[in-house]
Amino acid sequence: MPKRELRVIKENCTGCGVCEEVCPYNAIEVINGIAVVRDNCVFCGICVESCAFEALKLYEEKPEERTVPEGYSGVMTYAEVLNGELSRVSLEILSIARELAKRLNTNVTTLLIGHNIEKHAKALINHGADKVIVVDHSELNRFIDEKYAKIFVTAIEQFKPEVVIGGATAVGRALFPRVAALLKTGLTADCTEFDIEKETGLLLQTRPAFGGNIMATIKTEFTRPQMATVRPRVFKPLTPEERDGEIIKLEYEPHKESFVKQVLDVLITEGETVNLEDADIIVSGGRGVGSKENFKVIFDLAKELNAAVGASRAAVDAGWIPYAHQVGQTGKTVSPKIYIACGISGAIQHQVGMRSSDFIIAINKDPEAPIFDIADLGIVGDLFEVIPVLIKEIKKKKGE
Amino acid sequence: MNIIVCIKQVPDTQDVKMDPERGTLIREGVKSIVNPFDLYALEEGIRIKERTGKGTVVALTMGPPQAEEALKEAIAMGVDRGILITDKAFAGADTLATSYTLAKAIEKIGSPWVIVCGRQAIDGDTAQVGPELAAWLDVPQITYVSKILEIDEKRIKAERLTDYGYDVVEATVPCVITVNKEINEPRLPSLRGMMKAKRFKPEIWDSSSMDVDRKYIGLEGSPTRVIKIFAPPQKIGGQKHEGTPEELAKIIVKKFEELKII
Numbered sequence: 001m002p003k004r005e006l007r008v009i010k011e012n013c014t015g016c017g018v019c020e021e022v023c024p025y026n027a028i029e030v031i032n033g034i035a036v037v038r039d040n041c042v043f044c045g046i047c048v049e050s051c052a053f054e055a056l057k058l059y060e061e062k063p064e065e066r067t068v069p070e071g072y073s074g075v076m077t078y079a080e081v082l083n084g085e086l087s088r089v090s091l092e093i094l095s096i097a098r099e100l101a102k103r104l105n106t107n108v109t110t111l112l113i114g115h116n117i118e119k120h121a122k123a124l125i126n127h128g129a130d131k132v133i134v135v136d137h138s139e140l141n142r143f144i145d146e147k148y149a150k151i152f153v154t155a156i157e158q159f160k161p162e163v164v165i166g167g168a169t170a171v172g173r174a175l176f177p178r179v180a181a182l183l184k185t186g187l188t189a190d191c192t193e194f195d196i197e198k199e200t201g202l203l204l205q206t207r208p209a210f211g212g213n214i215m216a217t218i219k220t221e222f223t224r225p226q227m228a229t230v231r232p233r234v235f236k237p238l239t240p241e242e243r244d245g246e247i248i249k250l251e252y253e254p255h256k257e258s259f260v261k262q263v264l265d266v267l268i269t270e271g272e273t274v275n276l277e278d279a280d281i282i283v284s285g286g287r288g289v290g291s292k293e294n295f296k297v298i299f300d301l302a303k304e305l306n307a308a309v310g311a312s313r314a315a316v317d318a319g320w321i322p323y324a325h326q327v328g329q330t331g332k333t334v335s336p337k338i339y340i341a342c343g344i345s346g347a348i349q350h351q352v353g354m355r356s357s358d359f360i361i362a363i364n365k366d367p368e369a370p371i372f373d374i375a376d377l378g379i380v381g382d383l384f385e386v387i388p389v390l391i392k393e394i395k396k397k398k399g400e
Numbered sequence: 401m402n403i404i405v406c407i408k409q410v411p412d413t414q415d416v417k418m419d420p421e422r423g424t425l426i427r428e429g430v431k432s433i434v435n436p437f438d439l440y441a442l443e444e445g446i447r448i449k450e451r452t453g454k455g456t457v458v459a460l461t462m463g464p465p466q467a468e469e470a471l472k473e474a475i476a477m478g479v480d481r482g483i484l485i486t487d488k489a490f491a492g493a494d495t496l497a498t499s500y501t502l503a504k505a506i507e508k509i510g511s512p513w514v515i516v517c518g519r520q521a522i523d524g525d526t527a528q529v530g531p532e533l534a535a536w537l538d539v540p541q542i543t544y545v546s547k548i549l550e551i552d553e554k555r556i557k558a559e560r561l562t563d564y565g566y567d568v569v570e571a572t573v574p575c576v577i578t579v580n581k582e583i584n585e586p587r588l589p590s591l592r593g594m595m596k597a598k599r600f601k602p603e604i605w606d607s608s609s610m611d612v613d614r615k616y617i618g619l620e621g622s623p624t625r626v627i628k629i630f631a632p633p634q635k636i637g638g639q640k641h642e643g644t645p646e647e648l649a650k651i652i653v654k655k656f657e658e659l660k661i662i
Contacts, residue, residue: 004492004619024411025411026411026430026432026464026466027464038464038465038466039464039465039486039487039488039490039491040463040464040491041491041492042491042492042626043492043619044626044629046629082562082563082564083564087563142567143567145531145534145540145541145542145543146540146541149535169563170543170544170560170561170562170563171562171563173527173528173531173543174531174541174543174544175531176528176531177495177526177527177528177529177530177531177532177535178531178532178534178535178541179535180496180528180532181496181499181531181532181533181535181536182535184496184616184623185496185623186494186496186622186623186624187495187496187528187624188624189524189525189526189527189528190525190526204627208525208632209523209524209525209629210411210413210523211413211522211523211525212632213413213632214629214630214631214632215629215630215631215632216626216628216629217626217627217628217629217630218624218625218626218627219624219625219627220623220624220625221623221625222623223623258538259539259540259571259572259575260540260555260570260571260572261540261569261570261571261572262569262570262571263567263568263569264557264568264569264570265567265568266565266566266567266568267559267565267566267567267568268564268565269564269565269566274564274565275563275564277563278563280661281661305656305661305662322582323546323561323580323581323582324561324565329413329436329522330436330437330522330581331581333525337659337661338659338661352413355635359655359659360635361652361655363648367640367642372637372640373636373637374635374636374637375637375638376637376638377638377639377641377651377652377655378637378638378639378640378641379640379641379648379651379652380640380641380642381642381643381645381648382645385645386645386648386649386652388645389645389646389648389649390648390649390652390653392649393649393650393652393653394653394656394662397653397657397662398662
């Protein structure tokens with residue numbers, strides 16, 4: 001330690017401050033006319049490239065021979081069951097898992113945990129799994145982080161997959177980090193792209209960071225498995241076909257733990273309108289909607305399109321609609337096929353939550369609203385005038 | 401009994417952009433802020449003490465020396481103690497190494513009751529440190545908490561946000577919770593708090609003040625490694641239309657038909 005070091009070559013440094021400007025981590029500063037590297041430097045090398053005077057150099061010691069644990073092969077996916085149903089993302093990740101397995105010349109195993117869930121095993125096989133590990137027990141009826149994590153760890157230790165992926169859902173984002181820490185291995189959240197590094201066969205995991213302003217590619221070199229969660233709706237499920245696969249039942253032994261945790265009650269909110277991550281279409285309302293009552297027009301349009309309802313932070317903070325609907329930096333990140341922003345000005349904090357949508361429609365009175373900078377279709381108009389007519393037109397087309 | 405709130409100083413990410421041509425980051429005037437979700441965590445930590453009349457609220461952060469500023473904000477809001485973990489040996493930590501280091505600090509603080517984290521930090525957006533911390537400490541976790549229903553010396557009952565609504569979850573303590581913004585409205589610092597913050601000096605812990613295994617900290621303890629960063633494809637706005645509501649509605653319907661949604 002340290003394996004890497006950023007050194008300032010004092011003779012070359014002019015104290016121009018460019019490195020300070022470009023550092024995303026605030027880790028370099030010009031003090032008394034010379035650049036000084038702080039402790040929080042992550043050795044990304046951005047400053048090295050930016051320096052016109054070759055005053056910065058990244059030193060990398062040859063790493064001590066670190067060995068990769070042996071005997072790990074295969075791709076494992078985690079199938080999430082929500083209220084008895086397989087979540088869509090569980091099928092989506094099977095398509096990328098198949099692709100990765102093909103390139104690694106290996107197979108796909110899916111872990112399925114819950115109660116009365118064996119019926120889903122066949123669907124998983126038909127969508128691309130070669131094997132499905134089923135852990136079925138009445139105690140597993142609801143997602144309990146600690147119990148599920150223990151089972152997951154047991155399955156990984158037994159089957160030794162080199163790659164483990166799951167959906168970046170509320171459950172996935174609670175379960176995967178717990179499992180990764182128990183196994184002391186690396187985890188990359190919210191990936192939107194995967195590749196296999198040719199020379200090493202390592203999984204290259206690409207994800208957005210800094211609110212989507214930057215993409216980062218990450219790899220896990222020396223620990224196994226290489227774990228990642230995948231943003232919903234990035235990959236498309238394969239068309240199911242009749243396939244042969246193996247169903248393996250894993251016995252669940254209720255654990256005696258030093259702590260207790262249970263789910264006492266489950267509250268389901270307004271059917272489908274709130275499951276934004278899974279929605280094909282989202283109709284979102286913002287400050288321009290004006291009141292809680294006025295949100296009816298947003299819900300009406302959503303109903304007509306079979307869409308989920310989103311909202312900007314302004315609308316949530318005003319108490320017009322619950323937080324579960326909020327899209328943006330402090331809410332959800334969504335990427336539906338169509339995102340319809342109604343009365344949303346489009347502050348950057350909102351944009352980071354929705355700009356990866358396939359097609360964005362903005363309806364706003366203000367032609368200067370920033371939302372129009374990213375909208376594929378901009379409608380300059382009053383939402384209260386446009387939407388009722390729009391609903392009528394849709395009904396007409398549908399022949400109602 | 402300690403109510404430990406883990407916070408992080410982050411760059412205000414809305415200002416961080418990439419120059420797509422040079423492949424470098426533009427962070428002109430990017431200021432450091434307390435991660436927004438952590439303000440809700442601090443508020444909830446203070447409220448737990450207020451509603452139960454028990455516990456000491458400790459704000460814990462890992463970062464460079466200037467992360468002291470984040471602790472000052474915590475003190476101004478009303479936490480009792482602020483600890484800064486800072487050491488070159490911790491540099492380059494990913495979420496696993498960070499959560500390990502925080503877990504070691506929590507062991508040193510001792511008698512944890514509730515450990516409160518923000519749902520995620522807005523720079524990395526991983527939401528991993530909370531659950532990883534719970535795993536290192538071998539305690540239960542409740543993520544995405546939107547309301548604490550009951551809490552005492554034995555257990556905590558809380559509502560967690562799910563993809564379909566909410567679960568009501570009960571767990572024994574100590575327990576790690578990660579909080580959503582729905583949980584409260586963070587208070588503004590009081591005048592007294594600001595005075596206190598002005599005089600405040602954090603307790604500073606380095607790798608020798610804690611019982612850490614070197615192979616789990618810093619770069620060495622970080623299994624993940626960033627190998628490349630690049631700018632995402634730029635989104636460019638399309639055509640803007642004006643007209644009567646009827647004309648505008650027709651344009652939208654035509655697009656819906658093209659996109660095959662009606």
